[in-house]
Amino acid sequence: MQNLQKPSVKPYLITRTLNPENQETPIHFIHKDFVSDKLFYRRNHFSYPNFSFYWLIVDGLVNFSRTFSLQEIQSLPSKTVKTVLECAGNKRGFFKPKVFGEQWQKGALSQGIWKGVLLRTLLGFTGVMETAREVVFEGYDFGERTDSNQVTHFRRSLPIEKALHPDTIIAYEYNGKPIPFKHGFPLRLIVPEWYGMASVKWVKRITVVGHEFKGPFQAVDYVYYPKKESDEGKLPVTTMKINSTIQQPLDRKILNTGDHIISGISWTGNGLVTKVEVSVDGGTNWSPVDFERSPERYVWVRWSYKWEVLEKGEYTIMSRAADSKGQVQPPEAKWNRKGYGFNAIDVIRVKVE
Amino acid sequence: MQNLQKPSVKPYLITRTLNPENQETPIHFIHKDFVSDKLFYRRNHFSYPNFSFYWLIVDGLVNFSRTFSLQEIQSLPSKTVKTVLECAGNKRGFFKPKVFGEQWQKGALSQGIWKGVLLRTLLGFTGVMETAREVVFEGYDFGERTDSNQVTHFRRSLPIEKALHPDTIIAYEYNGKPIPFKHGFPLRLIVPEWYGMASVKWVKRITVVGHEFKGPFQAVDYVYYPKKESDEGKLPVTTMKINSTIQQPLDRKILNTGDHIISGISWTGNGLVTKVEVSVDGGTNWSPVDFERSPERYVWVRWSYKWEVLEKGEYTIMSRAADSKGQVQPPEAKWNRKGYGFNAIDVIRVKVE
Numbered sequence: 001m002q003n004l005q006k007p008s009v010k011p012y013l014i015t016r017t018l019n020p021e022n023q024e025t026p027i028h029f030i031h032k033d034f035v036s037d038k039l040f041y042r043r044n045h046f047s048y049p050n051f052s053f054y055w056l057i058v059d060g061l062v063n064f065s066r067t068f069s070l071q072e073i074q075s076l077p078s079k080t081v082k083t084v085l086e087c088a089g090n091k092r093g094f095f096k097p098k099v100f101g102e103q104w105q106k107g108a109l110s111q112g113i114w115k116g117v118l119l120r121t122l123l124g125f126t127g128v129m130e131t132a133r134e135v136v137f138e139g140y141d142f143g144e145r146t147d148s149n150q151v152t153h154f155r156r157s158l159p160i161e162k163a164l165h166p167d168t169i170i171a172y173e174y175n176g177k178p179i180p181f182k183h184g185f186p187l188r189l190i191v192p193e194w195y196g197m198a199s200v201k202w203v204k205r206i207t208v209v210g211h212e213f214k215g216p217f218q219a220v221d222y223v224y225y226p227k228k229e230s231d232e233g234k235l236p237v238t239t240m241k242i243n244s245t246i247q248q249p250l251d252r253k254i255l256n257t258g259d260h261i262i263s264g265i266s267w268t269g270n271g272l273v274t275k276v277e278v279s280v281d282g283g284t285n286w287s288p289v290d291f292e293r294s295p296e297r298y299v300w301v302r303w304s305y306k307w308e309v310l311e312k313g314e315y316t317i318m319s320r321a322a323d324s325k326g327q328v329q330p331p332e333a334k335w336n337r338k339g340y341g342f343n344a345i346d347v348i349r350v351k352v353e
Numbered sequence: 354m355q356n357l358q359k360p361s362v363k364p365y366l367i368t369r370t371l372n373p374e375n376q377e378t379p380i381h382f383i384h385k386d387f388v389s390d391k392l393f394y395r396r397n398h399f400s401y402p403n404f405s406f407y408w409l410i411v412d413g414l415v416n417f418s419r420t421f422s423l424q425e426i427q428s429l430p431s432k433t434v435k436t437v438l439e440c441a442g443n444k445r446g447f448f449k450p451k452v453f454g455e456q457w458q459k460g461a462l463s464q465g466i467w468k469g470v471l472l473r474t475l476l477g478f479t480g481v482m483e484t485a486r487e488v489v490f491e492g493y494d495f496g497e498r499t500d501s502n503q504v505t506h507f508r509r510s511l512p513i514e515k516a517l518h519p520d521t522i523i524a525y526e527y528n529g530k531p532i533p534f535k536h537g538f539p540l541r542l543i544v545p546e547w548y549g550m551a552s553v554k555w556v557k558r559i560t561v562v563g564h565e566f567k568g569p570f571q572a573v574d575y576v577y578y579p580k581k582e583s584d585e586g587k588l589p590v591t592t593m594k595i596n597s598t599i600q601q602p603l604d605r606k607i608l609n610t611g612d613h614i615i616s617g618i619s620w621t622g623n624g625l626v627t628k629v630e631v632s633v634d635g636g637t638n639w640s641p642v643d644f645e646r647s648p649e650r651y652v653w654v655r656w657s658y659k660w661e662v663l664e665k666g667e668y669t670i671m672s673r674a675a676d677s678k679g680q681v682q683p684p685e686a687k688w689n690r691k692g693y694g695f696n697a698i699d700v701i702r703v704k705v706e
Contacts, residue, residue: 012365100704
C-alpha cells in the first residue's frame with residue numbers, strides 16, 4: 001500500500017529568528033560526539049553574505065601584506081581541532097529577571113571536527129611586527145545594527161597570544177567536508193575555549209593591529225554588563241564557563257517508577273571537565289556520574305547516571321560540573337544585562353506516577 | 354565558485370519528544386492561511402502504527418455492520434472542511450504553576466484543508482439504532498501508558514449529534530493531497546471546533562455505542578482537573594477556547610524606534626472571532642487590529658496592527674480576542690493539573706533602543 005513506509009522520526013533545528021537566521025541545535029536529542037552540519041546551531045548577526053570570488057587578505061602590522069588563495073591555504077600543513085562551539089547567549093532564556101535578545105534555550109551549542117591551517121602559519125608568511133597587540137578578523141557578513149545607521153561588517157579581535165595559539169586555526173573543513181556555507185565557507189576562524197562569537201565566519205581579512213580593537217561586536221555586544229542601567233563593572237566575554245546540560249529525561253517529563261538513565265553533557269573553556277555530579281533530590285545529595293570516555297580538552301564529555309526510583313511523586317534533578325581550573329557551576333547564573341554566559345547548575349523537574 | 358548559491362532560510366518543526374514523536378509548528382513564522390504538511394505539528398501518544406492493508410469497519414448499534422474499502426469511501430460524495438487543529442495542550446508551557454507533560458509553547462496549532470466523506474454519509478449506509486448515544490473511533494496506534502501495563506489503542510468518542518454534524522468528516526486528503534502518513538493516512542476523523550485529540554488519526558474502526566465511553570484518553574487524559582491533588586470539579590476537554598497568538602515581533606526582541614507591524618492570529622471553537630485588540634502599554638489601552646479578511650468559522654483570522662514607537666524603553670504588548678459566543682481571552686488562564694486549554698491574553702515584551 002502506498003505511503004506506508006516506516007516514517008522517519010528526527011529532530012530539527014529550533015527556529016529563533018529567520019532574518020538573520022538564528023536556529024538552535026536540538027541538543028536534547030544529540031547523542032553523538034559530533035553534531036552533523038544539518039543540526040549545527042546557526043547564529044547570525046546579519047543576512048548571509050554574497051561573494052563570488054575569494055581571497056584572504058592578511059595585512060596591518062606585518063612585514064609583508066599578503067593575499068592567500070584558497071588553494072594556497074589548503075596546500076599548507078593542516079591542523080585538526082575537535083571543539084565545542086557555544087554561543088555566548090546559550091541558555092539566555094533562563095536568566096531571571098529575563099533579558100532582551102534571542103531567547104536561546106540549551107541548544108546554542110554544537111561540536112565537531114574542524115580542519116584548517118594554523119593562523120600562526122599564515123602569520124609566519126607575513127611576519128608580525130613587534131608593536132602587534134591584537135589581530136582583527138573581518139567577516140564578509142555586514143548590515144545595520146539597531147544602535148547605528150551605518151553599515152558595519154562583523155569584526156572581532158583576538159589578543160596576539162591567543163591568535164598565535166597552536167590550536168587557533170583558519171578552518172576550511174567541518175567533519176571531513178568543506179565547511180557548509182552557513183557555517184562560514186570557505187574559511188572560518190576557530191578559537192577553542194572561547195565563546196562562539198570569536199570564531200568569525202566567512203573570514204575576509206585578517207589585520208594585525210597595535211591597539212585595542214573597539215568594534216561594536218567587541219566593545220558594545222559580547223560584554224558582561226552586571227548592572228541594568230549603567231555600564232559599571234563591564235567585562236569582555238571571552239572564555240567559556242564550566243557548564244552542563246541534562247539531555248534526558250526532558251524537563252517536566254512524566255515517568256514510570258523503575259530504572260531511568262539521566263544523561264547529559266558537560267564542557268568548559270578552562271582545561272578539563274574533572275567532575276560531574278547529579279542530584280535527584282533538589283540538591284541535597286549529589287552522586288558522581290559515569291563518563292562515557294575520559295574528558296578531553298575543548299570537547300564536551302557525555303555522561304550518564306542510573307536512577308532507580310520506586311516512590312511516586314515529583315523530583316527535582318540537577319547536574320553540576322567542575323573543571324581543572326577549579327571552576328564549578330554556581331546555583332545561580334551571574335545576571336548581566338545582555339544575557340551572556342549562563343552556566344547555573346542545570347535543573348529539571350519530573351513526575352513519577 | 355562552489356557552494357555559494359543563495360542559502361535557504363526556513364523554519365523547522367520544534368522537537369519536543371522523538372518517541373513518540375511530538376513536534377511543534379514554528380507558528381511565529383507561518384504567514385499563510387494553510388500550513389504545509391511539513392510544518393504541521395505532530396502530536397502522538399504512541400509510536401507510529403504499522404499496517405499494510407486497510408479497511409474501515411463500522412459496527413456497534415447500527416442496523417448493518419459494514420466494512421468500507423478506501424476506494425468506496427473516495428467514491429462517495431465529498432466534503433471539504435478548512436479548519437484549525439489545536440492540541441488541547443497548546444501553550445501548556447506557560448501555565449503557572451508549571452504542570453507536567455509536553456511543554457508545548459505556541460505551536461501545537463496548525464490549519465489546512467481536509468477533504469473526505471461526511472461521517473453521517475457512512476452512518477447512512479449502516480443505519481444508527483435509536484439507543485445510540487456516542488460514536489467511538491479507534492486508531493491503529495497503540496502502546497502502553499504510564500498508568501497501566503496493558504497495551505491500549507488510541508480511542509475517543511463523540512456524542513452522536515457531533516458525530517452527525519454536517520462538518521464532521523472522515524478525511525482522506527490534506528491540502529489537496531493524500532493525508533501524510535504522520536497525520537493519519539489513509540483516513541483521519543476531522544472534528545472542527547474541538548481540540549485536536551478528537552480528530553483521531555489512522556481510523557481503523559467506528560463503533561456506535563449506547564453508553565458513555567470511558568477510555569483513558571477520554572476519562573483520564575483530556576480532562577480539566579482544576580485541583581492539584583483531587584479530581585474534584587473535573588470536566589471533559591471538548592471545544593477550543595477563544596485564543597490569540599502574537600506572531601511578530603518575537604518575545605524579547607530588540608527593536609529600533611519607528612514603525613513596526615504587530616501581527617498575529619486568533620481562533621475559536623465558538624462561532625466566529627468577532628474582535629481582536631492589541632495593547633502596547635501592558636493592558637491599559639487597547640486598540641482594534643486590522644483583519645486580513647473577514648473571520649470565517651473554524652479557521653484562524655490573521656490580523657495586524659501598525660505601531661509607531663518614538664520613545665526608547667521596554668514595552669509590554671498584548672493581544673486579546675473575543676468571539677460571537679461572548680467568550681473573551683482572560684488575563685490568566687484557568688489552571689488545571691494536566692495543562693489543557695491555555696488561552697490567556699497573549700503577552701510579549703520588547704525593548705526599543
